[in-house]
């Protein structure tokens with residue numbers, strides 16, 4: 659459900675409509691899963707160039723080519739549909755969306771900015787690839803931890819319900835006052851850093867903690883390990899949102915002990931989009947429902963085994979039962 663939700667939200671912002679009900683949209687969703695697995699795979703040729711033939715022999719290159727072609731076809735089709743519908747009257751009727759804005763720049767020869775079809779497809783793809791999987795995984799891990807820690811769940815529900823009372827629609831102002839919710843989200847991003855590794859290239863020869871790093875070397879930042887480093891965190895293996903209540907540590911890329919969205923010029927540009935979505939979904943789920951594990955499973959029996967890839971998901975799906983609905 660979280661996959662469909664985050665995908666629908668991104669589709670509505672990027673394309674102005676949902677694709678989850680259409681066959682090609684469902685296929686695109688599966689392709690995103692395949693892409694996540696492919697980008698999470700160790701590509702031996704990148705580290706030892708003379709062994710790059712292995713990726714051809716073991717079928718890795720063929721899988722990459724197939725996924726790239728299929729993604730390209732889907733994005734071509736979405737672009738064509740938008741081109742056909744992109745008259746000013748249609749834009750006026752529907753809310754403007756990201757693809758529409760990019761196509762306006764593409765079709766407009768009078769501005770100094772130019773963009774071609776390949777650029778548009780690449781931008782849309784990176785938003786999908788970067789925005790759906792990570793947000794989904796963060797929501798699943800947040801619910802996992804809340805089900806595992808009923809006291810935290812209770813405290814969070816009390817905060818949310820006290821602020822909202824019987825108000826149905828939650829807005830930005832309500833979220834601003836939910837300090838414990840913000841702490842729960844930060845703690846989830848620290849403890850379950852869903853995008854664990856991101857690459858950089860050393861621009862000059864340097865020495866880090868006694869290691870020589872030559873110019874041009876790919877350096878992988880392990881944000882997952884940093885988030886659990888006992889040198890920076892008290893009891894790092896415990897899920898304790900309270901650690902953020904009286905702390906100014908944030909995930910915007912300036913506090914280097916908490917880097918779930920990266921740092922510097924290539925920092926995630928979707929932070930606000932992601933946080934708004936995660937906070938809104940959690941606030942809605944916890945205000946409106948009581949949650950339990952199915953079939954008498956006790957919180958301490960809930961597993962938190964991780965599936966490794968470019969995004970860290972739960973290995974086994976999370977089943978949660980909404981036992982009481984208040985609306």
Ligand code: HEM
Pocket residue numbers: 784785788789790792793796852853856857917918919920921922923924925926927928929931932933
């Ligand atoms: C909880 C959700 C999310 C997490 C944990 C996350 C995390 C990250 C991380 C770690 C990076 C690499 C940063 C770096 O190299 O310094 C990144 C890049 C990126 N993210 Fe996110 N992200 C999330 C949601 C989103 C959303 C919702 C969008 C779009 C709406 C998005 C769009 C992107 C894009 C386009 C990049 C590539 C930026 C570049 O290469 O310059 N992300 N994200």
